[in-house]
Amino acid sequence: MSTDVAIAGVGLHPFGRFPGVPALQMAADAVRAALADAGMVWGDVQVAFAGSYEVDNPDAVVSLLGLTGIPFTDVYNGCATAASALDMAANMIRLGAADVALALGVDKHERGAFSADPLEYGCPSWYGTVGHFITTKFFGMKINRYMHDHGISMETLARVAAKNYRNGVLNPNAFRRKALSEEEILASPMLNYPLTQYMFCSPDEGAAAVLLCKAELASQYAARPIYLRASTVRTRRFGAFEVHSPWLPLESADGPTVHASRAAYEMAGVEPTDVDVAQLQDTDAGAEVIHMAENGLCADGEQEALVADGATEIGGRLPVNTDGGLIANGEPIGASGLRQIHELVLQLRGTAGDRQVPGEPTVGYAQLYGAPGTAGVSIVST
Amino acid sequence: MGAPAPVADGLFVWPSDEPRLIGGRCPACGTTTFPRQAGCPRCGAQPLEERLLSPRGRLWAWTTQEFPPPSPPYAGARGPDFRPFAVGYVELPGELRVEARLTEHRPERLRIGMEMELAVVPFGTDDAGQEVVTFAFRPVDEAVSP
Numbered sequence: 001m002s003t004d005v006a007i008a009g010v011g012l013h014p015f016g017r018f019p020g021v022p023a024l025q026m027a028a029d030a031v032r033a034a035l036a037d038a039g040m041v042w043g044d045v046q047v048a049f050a051g052s053y054e055v056d057n058p059d060a061v062v063s064l065l066g067l068t069g070i071p072f073t074d075v076y077n078g079c080a081t082a083a084s085a086l087d088m089a090a091n092m093i094r095l096g097a098a099d100v101a102l103a104l105g106v107d108k109h110e111r112g113a114f115s116a117d118p119l120e121y122g123c124p125s126w127y128g129t130v131g132h133f134i135t136t137k138f139f140g141m142k143i144n145r146y147m148h149d150h151g152i153s154m155e156t157l158a159r160v161a162a163k164n165y166r167n168g169v170l171n172p173n174a175f176r177r178k179a180l181s182e183e184e185i186l187a188s189p190m191l192n193y194p195l196t197q198y199m200f201c202s203p204d205e206g207a208a209a210v211l212l213c214k215a216e217l218a219s220q221y222a223a224r225p226i227y228l229r230a231s232t233v234r235t236r237r238f239g240a241f242e243v244h245s246p247w248l249p250l251e252s253a254d255g256p257t258v259h260a261s262r263a264a265y266e267m268a269g270v271e272p273t274d275v276d277v278a279q280l281q282d283t284d285a286g287a288e289v290i291h292m293a294e295n296g297l298c299a300d301g302e303q304e305a306l307v308a309d310g311a312t313e314i315g316g317r318l319p320v321n322t323d324g325g326l327i328a329n330g331e332p333i334g335a336s337g338l339r340q341i342h343e344l345v346l347q348l349r350g351t352a353g354d355r356q357v358p359g360e361p362t363v364g365y366a367q368l369y370g371a372p373g374t375a376g377v378s379i380v381s382t
Numbered sequence: 383m384g385a386p387a388p389v390a391d392g393l394f395v396w397p398s399d400e401p402r403l404i405g406g407r408c409p410a411c412g413t414t415t416f417p418r419q420a421g422c423p424r425c426g427a428q429p430l431e432e433r434l435l436s437p438r439g440r441l442w443a444w445t446t447q448e449f450p451p452p453s454p455p456y457a458g459a460r461g462p463d464f465r466p467f468a469v470g471y472v473e474l475p476g477e478l479r480v481e482a483r484l485t486e487h488r489p490e491r492l493r494i495g496m497e498m499e500l501a502v503v504p505f506g507t508d509d510a511g512q513e514v515v516t517f518a519f520r521p522v523d524e525a526v527s528p
Contacts, residue, residue: 128455
């Protein structure tokens with residue numbers, strides 16, 4: 001029987017563009033906010049994991065927080081980086097190796113689509129030469145095929161994006177804080193059919209921190225403890241339809257999100273119908289639609305009616321991306337998943353302000369997905 | 383100047399009047415790959431045997447690329463010379479689904495399930511001024527209406 005894990009505090013540096021502010025400064029701000037939230041001091045933290053794409057050694061944040069000599073490990077795992085850092089920090093507590101652990105994420109990206117050397121993703125060089133090595137066109141193909149198979153319309157994609165921009169207006173930490181109509185979203189330039197510019201998130205900047213502690217200690221740190229019931233990370237299996245694939249076999253397999261999700265529900269001892277609020281990887285509006293089903297929150301194709309009926313709005317039956325998701329917050333890769341946890345903790349504490357989900361939500365769900373086929377899921381509850 | 387050069391060696395039979403993609407086939411489990419690779423991604427056996435892939439199949443998924451991909455690694459036309467193109471997976475019966483550029487990029491002319499055939503198309507010129515070609519798939523019935 002492993003030790004249960006509580007969330008003692010959460011902290012965030014706003015997401016957006018912050019010229020002249022070093023990434024480590026944003027990271028330190030997020031940690032200090034989490035320490036204040038938990039009523040801790042930096043010296044209470046016994047072990048830490050930090051995720052970043054742009055910062056080689058985010059553990060260098062100790063130069064701003066205090067050189068206490070703790071084991072501090074840097075993590076990079078694509079768009080699932082933050083879930084990976086959280087999972088490792090939680091495992092240190094589950095193993096009894098620490099009473100208090102930090103998961104930190106920070107990034108400071110340039111504008112524009114991510115790029116890299118195809119060889120480092122297991123792809124041949126020519127794959128990049130001819131223009132295939134770009135994530136956005138994978139998302140276009142995946143949702144286009146999904147729409148064909150399950151009867152999802154472009155209007156649904158526009159509704160999802162409009163909802164997330166609307167939620168971003170209610171979130172003072174969001175990058176995009178302007179509501180956009182479905183018409184504006186559909187009329188914005190087409191990038192990768194059927195996805196238009198305003199259906200995509202953007203790389204940006206930000207930091208987020210989550211302090212974990214042994215469940216028995218939670219009452220001494222947090223006014224209202226929230227518990228981390230599950231954290232899982234999974235990679236793609238043979239046959240999954242994944243980004244950066246020069247070819248796919250004829251035999252199909254579920255994507256890594258499906259496997260991470262099933263394992264997380266089992267670990268948490270909850271069912272999809274128990275989830276009161278969800279934060280899903282909305283790299284684009286189509287990804288949110290697909291991820292609703294991949295995470296067991298609805299059946300394939302049900303999204304069309306659910307979104308039209310407002311079920312995924314803050315006041316709906318299944319609120320999704322209540323803080324605006326990636327579409328309104330952008331994606332600083334290292335921090336993105338810890339932003340999701342920050343939002344779930346506020347929602348479960350009942351302190352989410354203008355965007356509070358009504359009815360006292362008790363179970364929150366977070367999911368990340370990214371290249372080259374990696375997913376992370378976290379489940380929290382009161 | 384001789385025949386245009388392929389964008390990479392070992393991808394397709396070239397020069398040829400009937401070009402074929404050069405795949406690999408696992409002698410142990412029968413999995414087909416493209417391109418031919420060192421080991422089988424399904425069972426781990428190696429080496430794979432060479433297998434020329436079917437030049438015809440059906441469109442399984444597609445999208446358009448309306449803006450220039452980041453360079454590097456993209457080495458095609460940029461700026462005002464960039465022309466949007468479509469990309470898709472074409473299912474080759476009994477073999478695999480191969481990702482390729484499509485010769486048709488207008489959404490109203492593309493539909494999942496349509497019959498496609500292999501084509502070798504101009505890609506650009508390299509630093510030495512040599513013409514470069516790459517593989518693509520084109521609708522078998524170019525005159526198909528939406």
